[in-house]
Amino acid sequence: MQSLLDRKLLFITGKGGVGKTTMAATLGLLAAQEGRRTIVVEVGEQSRMAELFGAAPAPAGDETRLQERLSSISIDPNRALLEWLQALGGRVSGRLLASSGTFQYFAAAAPGAKELVSMVKIWQMTRAGRGRRSHDLVIVDAPATGHALGMLGSPQTFGAIARVGPIAGQTRHVEELLKDRARTAYVAVALATEMAVTEALELQAGLERQLDRELSAVIVNGLLPRRFSTAEMAQIAALEQNGVSREDARASGMSAGEGRTIAAAAARAARAVHERSRFQHNQLARLRRRSFEVLSAPFVWGEGIDLEAVQLLARQLARKL
Numbered sequence: 408m409q410s411l412l413d414r415k416l417l418f419i420t421g422k423g424g425v426g427k428t429t430m431a432a433t434l435g436l437l438a439a440q441e442g443r444r445t446i447v448v449e450v451g452e453q454s455r456m457a458e459l460f461g462a463a464p465a466p467a468g469d470e471t472r473l474q475e476r477l478s479s480i481s482i483d484p485n486r487a488l489l490e491w492l493q494a495l496g497g498r499v500s501g502r503l504l505a506s507s508g509t510f511q512y513f514a515a516a517a518p519g520a521k522e523l524v525s526m527v528k529i530w531q532m533t534r535a536g537r538g539r540r541s542h543d544l545v546i547v548d549a550p551a552t553g554h555a556l557g558m559l560g561s562p563q564t565f566g567a568i569a570r571v572g573p574i575a576g577q578t579r580h581v582e583e584l585l586k587d588r589a590r591t592a593y594v595a596v597a598l599a600t601e602m603a604v605t606e607a608l609e610l611q612a613g614l615e616r617q618l619d620r621e622l623s624a625v626i627v628n629g630l631l632p633r634r635f636s637t638a639e640m641a642q643i644a645a646l647e648q649n650g651v652s653r654e655d656a657r658a659s660g661m662s663a664g665e666g667r668t669i670a671a672a673a674a675r676a677a678r679a680v681h682e683r684s685r686f687q688h689n690q691l692a693r694l695r696r697r698s699f700e701v702l703s704a705p706f707v708w709g710e711g712i713d714l715e716a717v718q719l720l721a722r723q724l725a726r727k728l
């Protein structure tokens with residue numbers, strides 16, 4: 408199978424808060440470490456990438472250098488649409504567009520317009536530009552599933568109406584790129600919960616419907632390790648029921664009653680950890696029955712995800728790619 412990173416475009420989506428941005432950073436780091444010139448595109452008003460890598464963020468629409476071979480850029484779909492309208496209109500001044508409600512009116516009346524101009528920008532990044540080499544890999548940290556499908560469907564929804572300006576020709580290129588298995592891969596990020604897994608499967612269905620495409624991989628994020636074997640769980644159950652022997656309790660400076668209480672509490676805690684991880688692995692099994700690759704990323708303990716955590720995740724993922 409073609410490696411996930413061996414494409415022009417990786418489109419990452421999934422339910423809100425499941426770790427899309429974290430995985431975009433992780434895959435970006437990995438690709439750059441392997442020698443690919445990589446750019447991570449953040450869609451919307453976020454610019455988390457610069458913060459994560461401790462770089463001074465460039466103004467929206469400009470590339471920020473994160474480290475060797477790795478950069479990021481953020482696309483604001485509203486701004487992208489405004490720029491497109493200005494370029495198209497020429498006569499219509501930017502101020503008029505921004506102030507008169509024309510823009511809002513247009514944005515509301517032309518579904519898919521913002522999404523399509525954003526997709527055109529992304530397509531352009533996969534190609535060499537004026538005086539600039541192309542990136543080897545463009546990773547899109549896309550919005551949550553529904554919105555992401557809106558972006559992917561925009562060549563059909565808006566492309567059909569946009570018959571003027573340069574965008575008419577570009578629409579076809581965007582569509583070709585999105586449909587091309589060799590150049591574009593789709594990755595869903597999911598937590599190992601029933602809802603997130605269901606949403607990943609819905610994404611798969613949406614890709615098939617809209618583009619005749621499929622997910623290349625699902626990354627199950629925040630996975631807890633399986634700590635106990637079946638035999639150990641049997642011992643833990645016995646401990647929960649019987650507590651510890653009087654001798655063992657005394658050896659730890661406790662009365663038999665205290666020993667029983669503490670042993671039962673510890674056993675309950677161990678069982679809770681086990682049950683949670685078992686549930687997660689069952690969700691993983693639900694995904695494994697499908698045709699896409701299933702990768703997992705561990706839960707990283709600490710105060711949120713920092714660069715060190717991303718490096719750790721990249722090392723873990725590298726072994727599975």
Ligand SMILES: Nc1ncnc2c1ncn2[C@@H]1O[C@H](COP(=O)(O)OP(=O)(O)O)[C@@H](O)[C@H]1O
Pocket residue numbers: 422423424425426427428429430628629630704705706707708711712
């Ligand atoms: N593997 C992980 N282990 C621990 N925390 C994580 C992990 N992945 C993401 N997080 C945390 O979960 C939250 C959401 O992650 P984020 O990547 O911003 O998700 P999204 O982009 O899908 O909204 C963040 O606070 C992030 O630090």
Ligand SMILES: [Mg+2]
Pocket residue numbers: 427428429548
């Ligand atoms: Mg995000």
